[in-house]
Amino acid sequence: MRIVITCIVMSLVVAGSFLLFETSHQSNSSEVVRNHHLPAVSIPVVAELRVSNGKRSEGPSLITARRDSLLKLTVVSDTEDELHVHGYDRHVHLPAGVAATTELVLDKAGRFEVELHKAHTTLTVIEVQPR
Numbered sequence: 001m002r003i004v005i006t007c008i009v010m011s012l013v014v015a016g017s018f019l020l021f022e023t024s025h026q027s028n029s030s031e032v033v034r035n036h037h038l039p040a041v042s043i044p045v046v047a048e049l050r051v052s053n054g055k056r057s058e059g060p061s062l063i064t065a066r067r068d069s070l071l072k073l074t075v076v077s078d079t080e081d082e083l084h085v086h087g088y089d090r091h092v093h094l095p096a097g098v099a100a101t102t103e104l105v106l107d108k109a110g111r112f113e114v115e116l117h118k119a120h121t122t123l124t125v126i127e128v129q130p131r
Contacts (some may be wrong), residue, residue, distance in 0.1 A: 011098070013075060015047075023076050023123050039131065044069070044070040044071065044072045044103075045065040045069050045070065045071045045072070045106075046072045046074075047060055047063045047071065047072070047073050047074070047121065047124070048073075048074045048075075048076075049073070049075045049123055049124060050075075050077075051073070051075065051076065051077035051078060051079075051081070051094075051116065051119075051123065052078050053079075054079065054081075054116060054118075054119030054121050055119070055121055056121075056123045056124065059123075059124065060124055061124055061125070062124065062125050062127060063099065063124055063125070063126045063127065064126075064128075064129065065106050065126070065127075065128055065129070066106075066128070066129055066130075066131055067106060067107065067108070067109050067128050067129065067130050067131050068106065068107055068131065069105075069106045069128075070103060070104070070105055070106070071103065071104045071105075071106055071126065072101065072103050073085075073102050073103075073104070073114070074099050074100070074101040074103075074127055075092070075094055075099070075101075075123070076097070076098070076099045076100075077094045077096065077097075077116070078081040078082075078097060079096050079098060079118075079119075080093075080094060080095055080096045080118075081094045081116045081117060081118045081119055081120065082094060082097045082116070082117040083100065083102070083114065083115075083116060083117075083123075084114070084115050084116075084117055085095065085112060085126070086104070086112045086114070086115070087108055087110060087112035088104055088108070088112065090102060090104060091117075094116075106126065106128045108128060109124065109128050109129060109130045110127075110128055111125055111126070111127050111128075112125065112126045112127075112128070113125055114126060
């Protein structure tokens, strides 16, 4: 009986996570990736950015998530540079033309810039909201 109840609860959690997860996916400069209703089973917030001539050419200008979410950020740059996520002190080498992915547990609430060091450009902002 305990196994049946466990299976039912897990099914409800998984089904609920799909209903509560919200992602806005557009292709313009005001694009926003949102994850406001994070369920008990954490679904990663996924964002992909493309950089051309030292500036964001594709991807969200703002990424929002709840505190303790997992962010999976992938960046492809046409030139070699270094990605820096402020507030988390994460540095990622970006080889030219190659996708570089980093994963962060967003354990600090606030707004954090994601920038290119060589180009001195802010690519996006991560807005982490308290639970």
